[in-house]
Amino acid sequence: MKRARISRRVVGELRPHWWRVTLTLIVDLLSTPVILLTPIPLKIVIDSVLGDHPVPGFLSGFPLASSPNGVLWLAAILQVLVVVFAELQTMASYTLSTWTGERITLAFRARLFRHIQRLSILLHDRRGTADSVYRVQYDATAIADITTGCVLPVATSAVALVITLFVIAKLSWQLCLVALVIVPALYYFGSYYTKRMRPRYKAVKGIESDALHVVQEVLTSLRIVKAFGREELEQGRFFEESRRGAGARTKLAFAEGVFGLIVNATTALGSAAVLFIGAKQVESGALTLGQLVLVIAYLAELYAPLKTISGKVAVLQKSMASAERAFEVLDEAPEVPEKPNAVALVRARGKVEFRNVSFDYLERTWPRAPGVLDDVSFVVPAGTSLGISGRTGAGKTTLISLLVRFFDVESGAVLVDDTDVRDYRLADLRNQLAIVVQDPVLLSTSIAENIAYARPSADHREIVAAAQAADVDDFVRAMPDGYDTLVGERGMRLSGGERQRISLARAFLKDAPILILDEPTSSVDVRTEERIMAAMRRLMVGRTTLMIAHRLSTLEYCDARLHLDNGKLLAPGPVAVPPAVVASRIVTHPRAVDSGRQP
Secondary structure (H helix, E strand, O other), X not given: OOHHHHHHHHHHHHHHHHHHHXXXXXXXXXXXXXXXXXXXXXXXXHHHHOOOXXXXXXXXXXXXXXXXXXXXXXXXXXXXXXXXXXXXXXHXXXXXXXXHHHHHHHHHHHHHHHHHHHOOHHHHHHHOHHHHHHXXXXXXXXXXXXXXXXXHHHHHHHXXXXXXXXXXXXXOHHHHHHHHOOHHHHHXXXXXXXXXXXXXXXXXXXXXXXXXXHHHHHHHOHHHHHHOOOHHHHHHHHHHXXXXXXXXXXXXXXXXXXXXXXXXXXXXHHHHHHHHHHHHHHHHOOOOHHHHHHHXXXXXXXXXXXXXXXXXXXXXXXXXXXXXXXXXXXXXXXOOOOOOOXXXXXXXXXOEEEEXXXXXXXXXXXXXXXXXXXXXXXXXXXXXXXXXXXOOOOOHHHHHHHHHOOOOOOEEEEEEOOEEHHHEOHHHHHHOEEEEXXXXXXXXXXXHHHHHHHOOOOOHHHHHHHHHHOOOHHHHHOOOOHHHOEOOHHHOXXXXXXXXXXXXXXXXXXXXXXXXXXXXXXXOOHHHHHHHHHHHHHHHOOOXXXXXXXXXXXXXXXXXXXXXXXXXXXXXXXXXXXXXHHHXXXXXXXXXXXXXXXX
16 A cells, blocks of 8 residues: 555544644644744843843843843743743643544444444354454554654644744854755665655564464453363464564664664764864854853754654654555455445345345455355245254354344345345344354353343333243252353353353343344253253244254254255255145255255
């Protein structure tokens, strides 16, 4: 991504914060009067107290200015006032910069997080969650770093540079020219550094993301790591990634140090030249000693902005690399875009239809081949329960993913109430679906909050009613904190059956017209399965239900059943389905049925 394009996008991100940035810049610019006033007391003492030059005009009206001792007092008071003003300006500038930077970061981080949630699941599988976490948490600060850490200091330094040059030129135009000799050299060094270092900063960001990925992967799989005794292996992986990062950062630090050395050596040469020529001018009477001291002091302040501008080059390159990574995420198009004129859907009747649907993961990522669908067609009338069987990789979960619009079909259409799901508002469509999966995921909050995740506006009475319907209430009330019990990360303080029943309570509370049950009892014992199945039967009443299961006994409560094999729709499995029920409830497209049989 070209630097000019990144710069334009950074400006675009700053537009909502223009008044904060402007206010911060105004306060930062107050540092320029501080720079000009700082050496004045010293000049007054040298020229008007130790020497015999008249006091500056702005002090001549004070009574104390009539004697050297009084002028000394005035210089001391002025010194205190300048220091106090400088500290107040520094405090205000730091506070405003922090406030502005945090607001910019918060807004950009929220936008980045919102967009990441809309990206496809396959993209997250390919990139890894750790990389997304790194970009949201660390790369998102780039806009604020560029603004408050680079642009504003450079702008302030540029103003201070121009004003200081003007003042020095008023005192001695010869010394001003000498001071400016080093500017082309600093510009050349800065340009060279920029060109060489930016790719290295981006590479370091990638290495740091890889190290974070190891940590995230191990902590989320800690039981497996411990069970196989692979702590040392994972420690080695983490150490190797971190070692690469440490080495890369060390090289960057050395490069930054070399750049700083070149800048400081160049400014030292300029200072030495000004000091030498200035001393000659004092000897010749062209300058007073106080004026020379003033020029030297201003020269230090002149080179300080030059050093600031040059030094910010490193910070800018690091921030630009982070901004580029963040914008790369924002440039990723959602897998399932919403149409501008999408249809609103308040509550569906529940009819579901797959019409000549084909889908293949291979076109999205490699080598994830299982899960293809080939010209699948069937209709599920509202209120019907459909069992879907098939071996692993046959495409069962892919059917559900297409209905929920985790992905979109390549050809054909998925319809709800005779309308293509791609025509609905995405949020409205998903509000019609309640999903219970094989491995239920709970948030690290309370049981009540996990149940209410389906409908955050629900009150406690509704949460308890849903829990009772899902056979959750008894074991929850037996806990010391009841519904306020924290479930731990991913719900790991609870058993698998308890987590599954809480996810069922969540589905009860949502009260959606279409229910999806994806292997809901495959990981629990027989007794727990019976309790879960009893709750599921209550949940299925009056809803269109699509139930996926390997155990055919789980599907015996469904009105009809379909069987998938290698993405094709075949006849029913071994469990017999009454033909009358099949004919009245399920209509399957003839081309998608093996040997012309109807399931």
